[in-house]
Amino acid sequence: MRRFLLLLAGLLLSLPRQTWAAPSEPPRFLLLDPTALAAYKAAYRAGSASEATQVQGLLQSADKALGRGPYTIARKPQTPPSGDKHDYISQAPYWWADPTKPDGKPYVQKDGLRNPESAAMHDSENLSKLCDDVKTLGLAYYFSGQEPYAAHAARLLRAFFLDAATKMNPNLNFGQGIPGTSTGRNFGIIETRNLVEIPEALALLNGSKATDAQLTAGVRAWFKAYNTWLTTSPIGLGEGQSLNNHGTFYDAQVVDFALFTGDEPLARRILEQQTWPRVAVQLTPDGAQPLELARTRPWNYATMNLQGWVRLALLADKVHLDLWHYATADGRGLRPAVEWLRPYLLKQRQMDRADAAPTSNHGALGIYNQASRAYPDLSVADVFAQYPDYPRVPWAI
Numbered sequence: 001m002r003r004f005l006l007l008l009a010g011l012l013l014s015l016p017r018q019t020w021a022a023p024s025e026p027p028r029f030l031l032l033d034p035t036a037l038a039a040y041k042a043a044y045r046a047g048s049a050s051e052a053t054q055v056q057g058l059l060q061s062a063d064k065a066l067g068r069g070p071y072t073i074a075r076k077p078q079t080p081p082s083g084d085k086h087d088y089i090s091q092a093p094y095w096w097a098d099p100t101k102p103d104g105k106p107y108v109q110k111d112g113l114r115n116p117e118s119a120a121m122h123d124s125e126n127l128s129k130l131c132d133d134v135k136t137l138g139l140a141y142y143f144s145g146q147e148p149y150a151a152h153a154a155r156l157l158r159a160f161f162l163d164a165a166t167k168m169n170p171n172l173n174f175g176q177g178i179p180g181t182s183t184g185r186n187f188g189i190i191e192t193r194n195l196v197e198i199p200e201a202l203a204l205l206n207g208s209k210a211t212d213a214q215l216t217a218g219v220r221a222w223f224k225a226y227n228t229w230l231t232t233s234p235i236g237l238g239e240g241q242s243l244n245n246h247g248t249f250y251d252a253q254v255v256d257f258a259l260f261t262g263d264e265p266l267a268r269r270i271l272e273q274q275t276w277p278r279v280a281v282q283l284t285p286d287g288a289q290p291l292e293l294a295r296t297r298p299w300n301y302a303t304m305n306l307q308g309w310v311r312l313a314l315l316a317d318k319v320h321l322d323l324w325h326y327a328t329a330d331g332r333g334l335r336p337a338v339e340w341l342r343p344y345l346l347k348q349r350q351m352d353r354a355d356a357a358p359t360s361n362h363g364a365l366g367i368y369n370q371a372s373r374a375y376p377d378l379s380v381a382d383v384f385a386q387y388p389d390y391p392r393v394p395w396a397i
Contacts, residue, residue, distance in 0.1 A: 062149050071130040072168075094113060137152055138200070196257075248308035251278070255267045286336060286340065
């Protein structure tokens with residue numbers, strides 16, 4: 001009997017490890033805190049004025065979203081080099097025609113200054129609107145239980161990811177091309193960074209009649225295919241090697257999509273082998289981000305990049321890794337990076353160089369709001385006292 005039990009134990013240990021979430025399971029929250037959401041919902045239903053104000057504003061936004069969409073990239077006037085309009089396409093925003101060349105090509109870079117030509121391509125805009133509206137509709141359903149919000153969210157998801165006539169192909173082969181130089185570059189992948197909103201929206205919509213198992217499985221299959229492209233294509237692998245914010249958001253996407261589709265080993269591998277080493281590359285012991293501060297929009301890029309780090313810390317929690325408190329031997333880590341923002345938010349210091357284009361503190365305040373849960377001693381009250389109009393809601397990521 002003892003020998004049999006030992007053989008059985010060996011057999012069990014040799015079986016493939018159970019992934020974090022089976023693809024057939026309902027979506028779970030990856031970035032949002034279900035406890036914080038539930039507490040906010042309870043306060044709203046109890047008539048708390050602050051929560052009621054925010055939720056009513058949310059429902060008004062969702063009512064407007066009911067009249068928008070569906071969104072698709074398949075009906076654009078431009079045709080990608082593949083000849084398939086289901087392929088995403090965009091133009092590098094900071095590259096301009098060279099006035100010394102008859103046809104302007106190859107384009108030249110003007111960092112931080114957006115070329116209006118890039119705005120004429122609407123795939124990025126349609127993707128952003130999809131993410132915004134689906135999340136808003138998901139939140140509206142979560143707080144109200146009204147099925148029309150869920151039904152429209154499902155309609156938007158099917159159009160963008162599943163329907164043969166309108167869906168996006170799961171690749172970014174032609175993102176941020178440069179006329180005269182490249183039809184597509186790895187830098188375009190940052191344009192899909194807000195796709196992390198989609199798994200959260202599906203978790204918010206869980207239990208609705210509209211978001212059935214078939215829809216969830218279809219969206220998961222699309223994200224799995226996109227993650228395969230991210231982790232195997234030359235363009236995707238190139239973005240993973242980026243040292244600055246592009247690398248941060250690459251990691252955040254791959255980890256998020258891996259957890260969404262049930263591939264915990266991939267999520268852990270990216271975190272341990274790519275994200276952890278980035279700490280020493282991107283952050284200084286005092287929390288500064290030299291690679292971002294060297295840009296023409298230093299505040300914008302420093303806060304944007306730190307948003308990616310916060311997302312990674314939230315995702316790492318899901319596989320029992322603690323990025324919030326990780327520190328190198330010389331003290332580099334996420335906590336000093338968050339604290340670096342403090343004197344600027346308190347208006348005690350100003351950036352050495354102003355951003356080349358207008359920016360705001362909204363992103364930095366969102367970081368502080370999220371980080372306050374991981375660092376209870378962060379003393380955030382004095383920071384938010386400076387910004388009484390900033391809503392500290394639990395659905396900001």
